[in-house]
Amino acid sequence: PHAAAAAAAAAAAKDEVGESSAEEAEAAPPHPPSAAPEPAAAPSGAEHKRFSFGPFVGLAGRAQCCSVLCTCESSGDVSQHGILRCSCCQATLCGMCAAHVQLESHTMLPLHPEGGRFGADAAAGDGDGATPEEFEGSLRRAMPDALQLEEPLAGSGIGTELFRLLRVDRDRDAVRIKYVSHGGEGAAPVATLSVAFGRMGAAGVGITATLYDLSGGKRGLLPPAARLVLRGGGGGGTSNADEWEVCEERAATLSFEPEHGDVSSSYRSEMGLLDFKEEVVANKIHVGSSDTQAASLVGGTYVRQRCRGTTVFGALWKREAAGGSEAMWLFVNPDVDRTGPDHLVFGTTPTYRDGRAFHVAELRLRPNQPVLEWLHALGQAALTDG
Ligand SMILES: [Zn+2]
Ligand SMILES: [Zn+2]
Ligand SMILES: [Zn+2]
Known part of the structure; x- marks a missing residue:
């Protein structure tokens, strides 16, 4: 099944x-x-x-540099330390905070290989946005107060x-x-x-x-x-x-076929929940559709990523870019105020935090089938089928 x-x-x-x-x-x-x-x-x-x-x-480059890049930074505060970013899930932390967090599931690399919170931008010293305040000011000056x-x-x-x-x-x-x-x-x-x-x-x-x-x-x-x-x-x-x-909404039916025998521990199993000790999810998922447009958008093989702690339910699969199609991710987009269901989403970014502008398709599961149960069923299929 x-x-x-x-x-x-x-x-x-x-x-x-x-x-x-x-x-x-x-x-x-x-x-x-x-x-x-x-x-x-x-x-x-x-x-x-x-x-x-x-x-x-x-x-945009300077904007990224001047944005909030660590949990210790707020809209007005800036870390004194260099920024590390996971090349997979794109999570960032400053060097100081990174020392207190388990990061072995991530591939952390310096955002600025030359070092420092702002890298080479700090040395620019042209008043054109080396600090967040300066950058916000220059952005405000560059953008019109009214536009069409x-x-x-x-x-x-x-x-x-x-x-x-x-x-x-x-x-x-x-x-x-x-x-x-x-x-x-x-x-x-x-x-x-x-x-x-x-x-x-x-x-x-x-x-x-x-x-x-x-x-x-x-x-x-x-x-x-x-x-x-x-x-x-x-x-x-x-x-x-x-x-x-x-944005135009259109519906299509997708098929999800797990690679048989290739599974890893589920989120609930990794959390140490005894009832879910044996629970697995599929490491590789083949996505297809008889709808040509849907197939060309999101079809292909998705591989589970190692990142934990930054993804909802440790659910992050990636389709590599190939032959003219861009990289695509399958992840859980949480219902932010926890009043509705979470959704599985295909997006051109690995993180739901980037917002809906990056979502390509949102899965409508059967009624009363929560995301975790659906992932569990797919993991079971990987074990029992074939
Ligand atoms: Zn920079
Ligand atoms: Zn990561
Ligand atoms: Zn920090």
Whole structure:
């Protein structure tokens, strides 16, 4: 009995983050704080000319450096020690805190081989963002206080709104700028735009902009309406037009076949729970689909990763990049307020913390089948089948 699941494979995204953006938007003032002079970096000559993020992708490297990179760092505090990052799950810690944590399941490497919390950036000394405060300041100056997207998004009817800058947040792995759009004078927000500068998946840095459409008046979990992914390259920006991807939900059925005889201890077994002492999960999972689009998106062989403590239920499988298809991960996206079920998700990043803009498909398991039970069944199939 091979486990099967229905998956919704979307063009781009699906799942959690919406709850925060919706609430944040509701907390937004009806009018922004008084506008600063038109920033020099904004397209010239205009009341709110259409805006492109491409030219600013070069800021992403420094944004990653200035983001929160250790549990001992808060939005205002910075560790004095160099940063280590797991090349697999992308978790980061400073050298001091790393000494107190079990890290043998991770592959920790220095973020800056040259050493120090900010590496070579610290020596730059050009006042252009060596410290988080300076960087937030320079990002604020570079970004307009009000913007419209370059083009309305195809077929979505969104993107024509005027967005106003709400705030800049120094977050984990990224510095985020939040914009909000109101329908009219004093009206409720109709859209939010969250723009993350920093780490992008497991390969480098870039800008990820995620647009949420609040005009439907729905509350709670909101899927992204569209996303823009700009990879940072050699440090410069790009003058190409921003290519926004509108998220479209579509359903497909996926098959999951475990590699027979290749299993490892489950999360509950590793935790020492006696009832689950013998429980195993599949080390290798072959994912397929008769739906061509779904198969090309998420099909292939996924291998369980060693990282523990940073992943939910120690559940992290990776499909290596090959033949034009990018690396893909299968992991558990937890229900953040613990009121709904956790979800298994395919994403182009190894961590759920990067948000729904990176989710490619979310598994819809059968009703009343929790994720752990589904993984257990797949592990059993690896033992008994074949
Ligand atoms: Zn750096
Ligand atoms: Zn790791
Ligand atoms: Zn630390």
